[in-house]
Amino acid sequence: MVNGIDNIIFDLGGVILDIDYQKSTDAFRALGIPDFEKEFSQAEQSRFFERFEKGEASEQDLFDHINNISSVPLHSQDIIQAWNAMLLRIPLRRLQILQQLQLHYNTFLLSNTNSIHEAAFNRMLKEVCGFQSLAVFFDKVYYSHYVGMRKPDTIIFRKILDDHQIAADRTLFIDDSPQHIASAASLGLKTLHLLPGMTIEEDVFRSKNV
Secondary structure, three states, X not given: OOOOOOEEEEOOEOOOEEEOHHHHHHHHHHOOXXXXXXXXXXXXXXXXXXXXXXXXXOXXXXXXXXXXXXXXXXXXXXXXXXXXXXXXXXXXXXXHHHHHHXXXXXXXXXXXXXXXXXXXXXXXXXXXXXXXXXXXXXXXXXXXXXXXXXXXXXXXXXXXXXXXXXXXXXXXXXXXXXXXXXXXXXXXXXXXXXXXXXXXXXXXXXXXXX
């Protein structure tokens, strides 16, 4: 158990879902886009990708955007495959920990994501444990492309606090991006920055702590 905490907000990529941004960068480079990291990385995204993650741009808009920056015409399926290359795996042990935590805390998932990635990690989840959606592991899931907001904007943290009438100082936010951690901390949330090499199953919620 974590002292002084009633609520836990989890990031998805890099916390629940293993990801590697470089794999998508490499995949797009192979397709003829040598500097995709200037468009999308963990640290920052171009204005288009911010709009895509907020649901303001469609999947067709993504295909058009990628083709506009590509040196050769690309088929939509090739773009989807490269875009999803960063999504690696969802370890079963993490899902088991989430189930245990639900017995003791109000738990929430907060992710900057998009419709293509959602379809991909839902397929991954079904292969791992048979469930259709991550929603079964949380009290509420907040995906940026549904709520029209994204981290690090403080408004998305305020929405979770307000929606559930929970106190910031009784809430722990776990994320692997420092800019998101800083935003949550500015509102008084307790934070845990999951550094490279750290995992929630080995470094945060070992069985004796859950």
